[in-house]
Amino acid sequence: MQKDPSVNVLGAPLQPCSVNPLTGFFRDGACNTCEQDAGSHTVCAVMNAEFLAYSKYVGNDLTTPRPEFGFAGVQPGDRWCLCAARFRQAFDEGCAPGVVLEATHRNALAVVPLHMLQACALEQ
Template identity: 70%
Template sequence: MEKDESINVLGQALAVCGTDPVTGFFRDGQCNTCVADQGSHTVCAVMTDEFLAYSKYVGNDLSTPRPEFGFAGLKSGDPWCLCAGRFLQAHDEGCAPKVHLAATHRRALEIVPLKVLQAHALPA
């Protein structure tokens, strides 16, 4: 699978989202994507208890450890490459987490308007 160019929503080189735990569709610490990434794991977000509870409620439990997949479970404060659609859904429900714009892939803009990402942006 060939990665799309690593460019963020600001038109710059894509920054690292998180390495502990290692995130990203490619598990390379960045929110890189490709045509095989059906969920568009492109939004670098910092987890909150509220968002993790919401995500579990809508069917994607990110907080429970899954050792069979080498996944320790996420906790508040962990950075994670979220599916753009799930982020937008959380925004619409009023529980979207903060976003690291420099680490959010530009393909997220196909789903989430830049002004929505900016409204949730962490301080630069």
């Protein structure tokens, strides 16, 4: 799999999202993506309890550890490369998490308008 260019939504080099927990489609700590990333794991989101409960409610439990997959679970305050469509859905429902624009891949813009990401932007 070949990564798409590592560029963020601001047009600058993509910054790391998280290495603890290790995130990203490539599990490289960044929200890099490629053609095979059907979920577009491109939004660097800062988890909060409200979003994690919402995500579990809509069928994506990010908090329960899955040791068989090397997944310890995500906690409030953790950064995580979130699927762009899930971010958009949460935004539309009023419970989107914070976003680190510098670590959000530009391919997220195919699903989420920049103004929505900016509305949830946090300082890096």
